[in-house]
Amino acid sequence: MKSSRTLGLVMIAPAAVMIVLFFLMPVVLTAVFSMTNMTTATGISGGVYQIAPNSLITLKSAMPEIAAEMAEPRYTIDEAGLKAVEGLGLAPAIAAELRAKHAGEVFATRRDVERMIKDLTERPSTREVKQISEQFNRSVLNTRFDSKEQLFSSLDGLGFKLTPEQKETVAKTTYTGWTWTTDNFSRMASSPDMARVLFNTVLYVALVLMLFNVGYALLLAIWTHYMPPTRASIFRGIWLLPRITPVVIYVMLWKWLAWDSGFISILMGRFGYPPKNYLLDTAYNAWFFVVLINGFIGASMGMLVFSSAMKAIPKSQFYASEVDGASRWQQIRYIILPQMRWPILFVTCYQTLSLLASFNEILLATNGGPGNATEVWALSAYHTALRNYAGNLEYGLGAAMALVLVVIGVVLSLLYLRVFNYGTLVAKPLIED
Amino acid sequence: MTILPTLKSLTIAAAILASTSAFALAKDVTISVWAGGTGPNDTYRLDAIEIAAQQLQREAALKGEDLKITVEKKPYSAWEDFKQALTLAAEAKTAPNIVVSGHEDIAPWSQSGLIVPIEDYVDLDSWPLNGIYENLLKIASYNGTVYGIPQDAESRPMFFWKPYMKAIGYSDADLDALPQNVQDGKYTMKNLLEDAKKMQDRGLVQPGYGFYPRTSNGPDYWQFYTSFGGTMEEGGKLVFDKAAMTRTYQFFADAVKSGVTKKNHIGMPGDQWWKEVATGKAGIWDGGTWHYARLVNQEGLTDFFGNVIFTLIPAGEGGKANTLTHPLVYLLTAGHDKEETDIAAQLITIASEPRINALHAVKSAHLGISEAESEVDFYSADRWTREATERLLPHANAMPNNSDFGTYWNIMWKNLEASWTGAKTVDAAIGDAESELKSTLGDKIVIR
Numbered sequence: 017m018k019s020s021r022t023l024g025l026v027m028i029a030p031a032a033v034m035i036v037l038f039f040l041m042p043v044v045l046t047a048v049f050s051m052t053n054m055t056t057a058t059g060i061s062g063g064v065y066q067i068a069p070n071s072l073i074t075l076k077s078a079m080p081e082i083a084a085e086m087a088e089p090r091y092t093i094d095e096a097g098l099k100a101v102e103g104l105g106l107a108p109a110i111a112a113e114l115r116a117k118h119a120g121e122v123f124a125t126r127r128d129v130e131r132m133i134k135d136l137t138e139r140p141s142t143r144e145v146k147q148i149s150e151q152f153n154r155s156v157l158n159t160r161f162d163s164k165e166q167l168f169s170s171l172d173g174l175g176f177k178l179t180p181e182q183k184e185t186v187a188k189t190t191y192t193g194w195t196w197t198t199d200n201f202s203r204m205a206s207s208p209d210m211a212r213v214l215f216n217t218v219l220y221v222a223l224v225l226m227l228f229n230v231g232y233a234l235l236l237a238i239w240t241h242y243m244p245p246t247r248a249s250i251f252r253g254i255w256l257l258p259r260i261t262p263v264v265i266y267v268m269l270w271k272w273l274a275w276d277s278g279f280i281s282i283l284m285g286r287f288g289y290p291p292k293n294y295l296l297d298t299a300y301n302a303w304f305f306v307v308l309i310n311g312f313i314g315a316s317m318g319m320l321v322f323s324s325a326m327k328a329i330p331k332s333q334f335y336a337s338e339v340d341g342a343s344r345w346q347q348i349r350y351i352i353l354p355q356m357r358w359p360i361l362f363v364t365c366y367q368t369l370s371l372l373a374s375f376n377e378i379l380l381a382t383n384g385g386p387g388n389a390t391e392v393w394a395l396s397a398y399h400t401a402l403r404n405y406a407g408n409l410e411y412g413l414g415a416a417m418a419l420v421l422v423v424i425g426v427v428l429s430l431l432y433l434r435v436f437n438y439g440t441l442v443a444k445p446l447i448e449d
Numbered sequence: 450m451t452i453l454p455t456l457k458s459l460t461i462a463a464a465i466l467a468s469t470s471a472f473a474l475a476k477d478v479t480i481s482v483w484a485g486g487t488g489p490n491d492t493y494r495l496d497a498i499e500i501a502a503q504q505l506q507r508e509a510a511l512k513g514e515d516l517k518i519t520v521e522k523k524p525y526s527a528w529e530d531f532k533q534a535l536t537l538a539a540e541a542k543t544a545p546n547i548v549v550s551g552h553e554d555i556a557p558w559s560q561s562g563l564i565v566p567i568e569d570y571v572d573l574d575s576w577p578l579n580g581i582y583e584n585l586l587k588i589a590s591y592n593g594t595v596y597g598i599p600q601d602a603e604s605r606p607m608f609f610w611k612p613y614m615k616a617i618g619y620s621d622a623d624l625d626a627l628p629q630n631v632q633d634g635k636y637t638m639k640n641l642l643e644d645a646k647k648m649q650d651r652g653l654v655q656p657g658y659g660f661y662p663r664t665s666n667g668p669d670y671w672q673f674y675t676s677f678g679g680t681m682e683e684g685g686k687l688v689f690d691k692a693a694m695t696r697t698y699q700f701f702a703d704a705v706k707s708g709v710t711k712k713n714h715i716g717m718p719g720d721q722w723w724k725e726v727a728t729g730k731a732g733i734w735d736g737g738t739w740h741y742a743r744l745v746n747q748e749g750l751t752d753f754f755g756n757v758i759f760t761l762i763p764a765g766e767g768g769k770a771n772t773l774t775h776p777l778v779y780l781l782t783a784g785h786d787k788e789e790t791d792i793a794a795q796l797i798t799i800a801s802e803p804r805i806n807a808l809h810a811v812k813s814a815h816l817g818i819s820e821a822e823s824e825v826d827f828y829s830a831d832r833w834t835r836e837a838t839e840r841l842l843p844h845a846n847a848m849p850n851n852s853d854f855g856t857y858w859n860i861m862w863k864n865l866e867a868s869w870t871g872a873k874t875v876d877a878a879i880g881d882a883e884s885e886l887k888s889t890l891g892d893k894i895v896i897r
Contacts, residue, residue: 057852059561060540066560068592070852073685089593131574142572143791158594160562192560203888208881209863277721290655296713299872385716387870388863405666405862407532407554408855 043422049415050201054194056409063193064160065167071190078185082176089155091129093118100151109138110148126153160192200416209388210396217393220306220378221371228311229367230360233318238348240319241326248323255319258312267380270309271295295382299389302382306390309377314370318363325359326352358436365432369425393421475515480793481545485531486777487524490742493809494549494600494777495522501799505792518792521545539563544782546793551668552588552778555596556852564780568595570794577802580819589778591850597778598797601806601815603738604772604841605669606759607631607641613654613732614758617647624758628840631760631770638676638700638765641733645709648732659709661731662701664722666862668775668848669735673697674861675846678767682849687857687894689886691879694861696766698868698875705869715866723748735762737775738837742814754832761844774845776818803828810834816842853893860885 054060067086075083093114101111113136123129126149133145140148153159156174161167164187171178171186178186204210236255240248258266273279274295281291295305333351342350375395378384384391384399391399401414480502484494502518509516523545525531532554538544544563558564571578573586573595581599589597614624630636645659663669671681677700679693704710711717726734727748744750750757761770779797781790800806803822810817811831816838817823829835848854864878873881886894 055557056536056855057557057560059563064562070556070592070685126568127573130572134572134574142570142575145572146569158592192562203885206888207885209885271718275718275721293711293713293717296716298712299870383716385866385870386713387715387867387872389870389872403529403533404855404859405528406855406858407528407536407551408557408859409533409536410856 046415046418046422049411050419051196051198052194052412052415053197053199054411054415056407058192058194060194060411063191064162065164065187065190066158066160066192067156067167067186067190068158074189075186078189079182082178082182082186085176086156089125089157091123091126091149091152092154093121093123093129093152094154095119097152101148104144104147104151106140106144106148107138110136110140110144113137114148123152194412197412200413203413204416204420212388213391213393213396216389216391217372219303220310220390220392221368223303223307224310224314224371225364225367227307229314229318229371230364232311233315233363234322234356234360236315236319237322237326238352240323241352242344252316252319252323256316259316263313263376264380266313267309267377270305270381274301274305296386299386302386302390306378306381309381310371310374313377314367318367321359321363322356325356329355361432361436365429365436368428368432372421372425372428393417397421475517477517477519478789478792479519479521480547480789480796481521481523482547482549483523483525483531483535483545484549484777485525485528485535485551487549488526488743490739490746490813491809491815492524493805493812495520495524497800497805497809498522498547498796500805501796504799505795516792518796520796536563539782539784542784544784546782546785546789547797548780548782549600549777550780552597552599552776552850553668553848553854555589555591555778555780556850557855558780559591559594559596560852562783564596565783565790566594566596567598567779567781567794567797570781570791571598571798577819577821578798580803580821581801582819585774585776585818588774588776588847588850597780598801599776599818600779600801601809601813602774602776602818602842602845603815604774604837604845605672605735605737605762606772606837606841607733607735607762608726608740609644609733609758609760610729610731611756611758612729613648614644616651616653617644627758628760631763632844634764634770636760637763641763642700642704642707642709645704645733646707649709654730654732656708657711657714658725658730659732660704661722661726661734662710662714663735664715664717664719666866668773669737670697670862670865671848672735672762672771672773673700673765675771675773676762676768677765678769681854682851683895685851687849687851687853687890689857689883689894689896691883691897693767694882695875695879698865698878700765701865701869702871702875705871712870715869729756738816738833738841739814741833741837742812745814759837759840761841770844772841772845774816774842774847776847853890856889857886857894860889 069087072083072087075086098111098115098119101114102108114133118132121132123132129152130145130149133140133148154174156167156170159170161170167187167190168183171183236252240251243251271278274293275281276291276293278294280294281289285291294301296302329351334347337347337351373394375392375398378390378392378395379398382390384395397414397417400410400417402409480498482495482498484491487494499520499522502520506516506518525534528551532550535544535548535550536558539558540563548564555564559566573579578598582602585599585602586595589595589599609624609627611624614627615621619627627636642660648654649656649659671679674681674690674693674697677693677696679690679697680688682688701710705712723743725731726736726740727744727750741753744757745753761772764770779800781793781797785793801818803817803819803825804827806818807822807825807828809815810822810828811834814833814837816834817828822828823835823838860882864873864882867873867881868875868878883896886896
C-alpha cells in the first residue's frame with residue numbers, strides 16, 4: 017500500500033509544482049507587494065542611493081548646511097584626476113595640456129568643464145570628453161550608488177563630516193527604491209473612493225448573481241425542461257452564444273447598440289428623440305448595461321448546471337404529480353426547487369467568486385465610467401497597478417487591493433464549504449486501504 | 450616540402466586573418482524604438498530614427514567602419530497600453546533602446562533607473578542640439594540633468610467654429626481680434642460658456658455640443674486649472690490650489706448644468722468626437738495643435754482656416770490665458786550595452802536636425818524644436834505650423850517633471866470626472882481630492 021501512496025505522490029508532483037508556481041506564488045507575491053510602496057517611480061527590482069536636487073529639498077529641513085554643501089556640483093582639475101586621465105589610454109597631449117593650463121581650476125557644472133576640454137588643442141571626441149570630465153567629478157550630486165556603503169565612502173572621500181545618524185538620514189532621503197509599509201491598507205481604509213468602489217462591487221456581484229446567474233438561469237432551465245428536446249437544445253445553444261463569443265466582439269456589439277450613433281439612437285431618432293450615448297448617459301444606464309452584458313454571459317453556466325440537475329430528477333415524480341392533478345407551478349414549487357438546493361448553492365458559490373474577480377467586460381464597456389460609477393474593485397486594482405494615462409503605476413497599492421479580493425474569496429469559499437457541508441460530500445468511502 | 454605548399458598555407462592563413470579583421474570592423478547593431486500616442490500622422494517619430502541610421506552608416510563608412518544598423522520600430526496608438534508595456538518591459542530588462550514618450554515620464558523613469566541621462570552620451574553644445582529651444586530642453590531635464598531630447602513641441606489651443614460665431618453676432622473683424630482678446634484677458638471662460646449657450650439657443654448646434662472638450666483624461670485639463678489661477682509646482686514641490694481647483698471643477702459642472710456640455714461626454718468613442726468637430730457639429734472645443742493634421746488629413750475638413758479659428762485657452766476667474774506644451778522626448782533606456790546606447794544617442798542627435806524634424810512637424814502638425822527649423826522653408830511655408838508657433842508657443846507652460854506628479858494627476862482627474870458627471874458635488878470632490886492627496890503624498894504637496 018505504501019508503494020501506491022508514493023506512486024500517487026509522484027504522479028501528483030507535476031500538478032503540485034504547477035499549483036505552487038501559478039496558484040500559490042501569485043498570491044504570496046501579491047501579499048509581499050501589498051506591504052510595499054512600490055510604484056513606477058520606485059521600480060520593482062529595488063533602488064539605489066542618489067543625492068539629487070529633488071531629495072535635497074527634503075534633506076534641507078533636517079540639515080540645511082550639509083544639504084547646501086551637497087548641492088554644489090564641483091569639477092576640480094586635480095592631480096588624482098589628471099593621473100586617471102593618463103590611465104584612459106587617450107592621446108598623451110590631452111593630459112599634458114590639462115596639467116599645464118588648467119591644474120587647480122574648479123568648474124561649477126559638467127557642461128562648463130566639458131566646454132574647457134573641447135577647447136584643448138587635441139580636441140577629443142564627444143565620448144572621450146565625457147570620459148575625461150568624469151575623472152574630475154568631485155561631487156556626489158546625481159551620482160547613483162548601489163549601496164549605502166558606497167554612498168558613505170563617497171561622502172567620506174569628499175570630506176563630509178557626518179555622524180552615523182546623519183548618514184542614515186541622508187541614506188533614507190536619497191533612497192530611490194521601495195520600502196516596506198502598511199500605508200496601502202490605511203489608505204484603503206480612509207479613502208472615500210475605496211468605500212464607493214467596494215459598494216459598487218457588492219452591488220455588481222449581487223445584481224448579476226441574483227438577476228441572471230442564478231435567477232434567470234433557473235428560469236431558462238425550467239423553460240427548457242418543459243420544451244421538446246430539440247427545441248430545448250436550440251434554445252440552450254442560443255444562450256451559450258454570449259459565453260462563446262470573444263468578449264471584445266461581444267462588448268463591441270453592445271456598444272454599437274447603445275452609443276450615440278448606435279441602434280437604439282437610430283431607432284429612437286425615428287420617434288424624434290435626439291441621439292445620445294445610452295451606455296454612458298447616466299450612472300443608472302451604465303449599471304443597467306453592465307449588469308445585462310455580464311448577466312447574459314453568466315446565465316448560461318447556471319442554465320446548463322440546472323438543466324442537467326433537473327434531468328436527474330426521476331421522471332416518475334412528474335408522472336405521479338400529474339396524475340394527482342398538480343399544476344406546472346406546483347411541480348416547480350414542490351418537486352423541482354427542493355431538489356435544486358445543491359446546484360443553486362454550487363452556482364451561487366462559483367459565480368460569486370468569478371464575479372468578484374471579473375472586470376474585463378466592464379473595462380471594455382464603460383471603463384468604470386461615467387465618473388467612476390461602475391468602477392468595481394478588481395477593475396480599480398487593475399487601473400491602480402497596471403493601467404492609467406499618467407503612467408503612474410502603483411504596484412503596491414494595486415497589490416493590496418488585489419489581496420483584499422483574495423481574502424474575501426478565501427473567506428467566502430470557506431463559508432460556502434461550510435454551507436455545502438463539504439464533509440458529507442467527500443465522506444470517506446467505506447472501503448479503506 | 451617545397452616552397453609552394455608553404456606559400457599556399459601562408460596565403461590561406463593571411464586570408465583567414467584578413468577576413469577576421471574585416472569581421473572585427475563589421476558591426477551589426479539593432480536599435481529598437483517605441484513611440485506612444487502615435488497615429489498615422491506621427492510616423493516620423495520612428496522613421497526619423499531610420500533616416501538617421503542611414504546617415505550614421507554613411508559616416509561610419511567614411512571612417513572605414515562597416516556599421517550596419519537595423520531599426521526596429523513599434524508605434525503604440527494609445528498611451529495607457531504604451532506606458533504599461535514599456536514599464537513592464539523595462540522591469541523585465543527587455544526595454545527598447547529608444548523610447549518616445551511624454552516629458553512627464555522622465556521623473557519617475559529616471560528615479561527608478563529605467564532611463565539614462567542623454568547628456569552622458571551627446572554633446573549639447575554642438576549642432577543640432579545647441580539650437581534646440583532652451584525652454585524645451587529644460588522640460589526634457591530633471592534634477593538639473595538633461596535626460597531627453599525634445600522630439601516635438603505643441604500647444605493646446607481652443608478652437609471655435611467660425612460660421613457659428615458669425616451667426617451669433619461676431620463680425621469678421623471681431624473674429625480676427627479674438628486671439629488677441631483672449632490673450633489680453635478680454636474674452637474669458639465666462640464669455641466662452643455664454644457663446645456656447647447662444648449657439649445652442651439659436652439651434653446652430655444640438656444641446657451638449659456648444660462646448661465640446663476632450664473626451665478623455667489628458668494634459669489639456671491642467672490648462673483649465675492654470676486658467677483659473679492654479680499652479681502645479683513651486684520650488685520643486687507640487688501645489689494643490691484648492692480655490693483654483695474648485696473653480697476648475699465648477700466650470701465643467703456649470704457647463705454640464707447649463708447644458709452646453711454633455712454629462713456623458715467623458716468616455717465617448719474618440720472617432721465619433723473627431724467626426725463631429727470636423728463637420729461643425731460642435732461649436733467650441735479644445736485640442737492639440739496636432740489636431741490640425743487629423744482634421745485635414747483624415748476627417749476631410751479641407752477648408753480649415755475658413756471654418757475654424759484658434760486661440761489660447763481663455764482666462765478664467767483668478768487666472769490668465771494660457772496653453773500647455775507637452776513635448777514628446779527621445780529617451781535612452783537603461784540596461785543596454787554602452788556602445789549600443791551610444792549609437793542610439795547619435796541617432797537621436799541626427800534625427801533632431803531641422804530638416805528631418807520638420808518632416809514630423811509638418812506631417813503631424815506639431816511645432817518645431819529649434820529656431821533653425823522655423824527657418825527651413827518647408828516648415829515656414831506651412832501656414833498652420835507658422836501661425837500656431839507665433840500665436841501659442843510664447844505663452845506655453847508645461848507640466849512639472851516630478852516623480853509624484855502622476856499620483857497628483859490621477860487624483861485630480863478622478864475627482865474632476867466625478868464632479869463633471871454629478872457623481873460627487875464639486876465641494877465633495879475637492880474634499881476627497883484633498884484628503885487623498887494628504888494621505889498619499891504627505892508633505893510632498895503643498896495644499897493651500
